[in-house]
Amino acid sequence: MKMKKIICSLMISVLCFMTAISGVSAANTYDTNKLLDAADKVKAYYKKNGLTKYSTYEYYGQTYNNLGDYLNDMIAYEALGGEVEDDFDISDFESNLNGNISTVNALAKEIIVAKLLKKDPTNLTINGSSVNLVNELESKIDDKGCFGKKLGSNIDIWGLLALESVSSSKVQLVANHIASDINEDGGFWNFDYYDSTKKNSGCDVTGWGIEALSIAGKKQYSSTIQKAIGYLKEQQNDVGFPDYGSVNPDSQACAIEGLSVYNRDDLLNGLYNKNNSNQIDVLLNYQNTDTGSFWYNNAGEENRYATQDAARAMGTIINGSVIYKAIGYGNPDSTLTRVEVKPAQTPTQTENKNDSQSPKKDQTATAVKTGDNTSVTVFVSLSMISAGLFLVLRKENEKAC
Numbered sequence: 001m002k003m004k005k006i007i008c009s010l011m012i013s014v015l016c017f018m019t020a021i022s023g024v025s026a027a028n029t030y031d032t033n034k035l036l037d038a039a040d041k042v043k044a045y046y047k048k049n050g051l052t053k054y055s056t057y058e059y060y061g062q063t064y065n066n067l068g069d070y071l072n073d074m075i076a077y078e079a080l081g082g083e084v085e086d087d088f089d090i091s092d093f094e095s096n097l098n099g100n101i102s103t104v105n106a107l108a109k110e111i112i113v114a115k116l117l118k119k120d121p122t123n124l125t126i127n128g129s130s131v132n133l134v135n136e137l138e139s140k141i142d143d144k145g146c147f148g149k150k151l152g153s154n155i156d157i158w159g160l161l162a163l164e165s166v167s168s169s170k171v172q173l174v175a176n177h178i179a180s181d182i183n184e185d186g187g188f189w190n191f192d193y194y195d196s197t198k199k200n201s202g203c204d205v206t207g208w209g210i211e212a213l214s215i216a217g218k219k220q221y222s223s224t225i226q227k228a229i230g231y232l233k234e235q236q237n238d239v240g241f242p243d244y245g246s247v248n249p250d251s252q253a254c255a256i257e258g259l260s261v262y263n264r265d266d267l268l269n270g271l272y273n274k275n276n277s278n279q280i281d282v283l284l285n286y287q288n289t290d291t292g293s294f295w296y297n298n299a300g301e302e303n304r305y306a307t308q309d310a311a312r313a314m315g316t317i318i319n320g321s322v323i324y325k326a327i328g329y330g331n332p333d334s335t336l337t338r339v340e341v342k343p344a345q346t347p348t349q350t351e352n353k354n355d356s357q358s359p360k361k362d363q364t365a366t367a368v369k370t371g372d373n374t375s376v377t378v379f380v381s382l383s384m385i386s387a388g389l390f391l392v393l394r395k396e397n398e399k400a401c
Contacts, residue, residue, distance in 0.1 A: 093114075
């Protein structure tokens, strides 16, 4: 009986020890201060230069508009933690939607933006009439959860994100369709520009898909999400996540955004690292350090799309998906905060000569580090516990003899 008590006590000690260790291991190893600095720069860029203003233009007798950029800029700024309605003039938001509520992509982003602006997308005044954007979007869903056979999963995914932002009853129907419509290679897709029968998987669309299904239900759609992550890993080259033959800020941003929504710790802790480079850093390499904007082809240029995608990705890693912000609850990721950097101590006049000349430990810190050091600690500690258990058992055995 005494032997059993000893063994139970030791086992409880081991469990308590491992619980304490797990608390340390959960901390991320990425320098979040660097990410926060980059996000502050792009947010300042938007504040200085303003968000895209809605406009129309003529081209070969056809009238076009920049609705996509207008909406994407607002989503990006909100993702960064900004409040568009506080920092910019949005008085013409509803009037700008006049004539622009016919397509799934437009409706989806209009609904998301309306929610982020704290407006009711089921009751917007457009051209003098009350319009329910949610009803307009839901009316385009067929009985299989598809928004249209000729649209591609890229459009379906944005439709799902919009439905999630308003907690629509159609979320599961559309999510089920998207999960079943994944390509055999594990990628989500859009139709080929030249061949409308060809479904091209892409890292960008796959990142969106991972995000949308993670919000719909990580457990429910786990197998599909893992298949999509497998596709990203298969496509990943020595640098990052490519599209159109090479890594670029757009595909990189969309891929890590989705990965972060599914499991931010994995991304921060380097699960997807290549050549000792975190995939977040691959994206940050495209930032113009002087302006905060992002470039696509050549350093120094300001690329609107790259800046939008990068800003949304950084904001997602820091604050969680902007869709959770639109919903108003349910965000599983707490906001990343700065880690205090303590300056190295210098010898004071009260220290003796020998103390001042002895080597000092580096007391600077940017983030809690885990990994090799934690593994060593665990190994040594468990070895000591095992040795203690062996000695106790041996002693009891000798007594029994």
